[in-house]
Amino acid sequence: MPREARGTRDSLCGSRLPRVLCEWFPLRALLPPRPVTIEDVQKLAITWFGHSTFLLRTPGGKRLLFDPWLRENPSCPESMKKPPKADVILVSHGHGDHMDDLVLCARDSGAVVVAMYELCEWLARKGIQNVAPMNRGGSQQVAGLTITMTDARHSSGYIEGGQTVYMGEAAGFVIRLEDQRTIYFAGDTALFGDMQLIGERYKPEIALLPIGDRFTMDPIDAARACAMLGVRQVVPMHWGTFPVLTGKPDELKRLVEPKGIQVLELKPGETAE
């Protein structure tokens, strides 16, 4: 290992840094050497607002907001119900528990919204012009990041004025960060076999996967997803918000930790750095 890289990793696992950070970066040992600075690492963070709403701060300092649902989100801490600063907002599908605060957050932040074509058309009708529409299988550069829209097995209608508005289809995202690592945000989905392809093609190191059951995968299927994706770390989402979302991180841990996959269980409001 190059001296520079060894020094960086040693520094990262110093006692002043959080455990999750140290767990994350030994994965670098599996990858080809590349220059990484401590500044890069300190800027990487994932904050959970509860349900499927996350803010990801990239190594390059970009702020990515996923599936904004704040005001009516029972899991979202009171202090976090205002729209956060964001450079990019990614929306997986048109259900209210993933985009009820999308227009508010887009207006407030001025962030570019990345979403399915039809969802972006709806946004434009709401006066949000800063959109980057796409569809599944495609990639685009946004804010210096490569964002790929993946398949998801789910529905995508938005209830508005008592009518269901067609929002295209549900999707997930793979984000290639500035340091070339990739993260997979599955959105709401059932388990599907092409997660294997996502793993082979994009090699995500970490996946954000729903585990709540009823409307998405349960922990058993999420464990299968981890194996197909080849990830070393998983952040469970879409659980605990309502009593019907019965899947729990403990069950996922029981299934994947013996295989060396780490479950980053966050509490709403917490940040993994």
Ligand SMILES: [Zn+2]
């Ligand atoms: Zn949904």
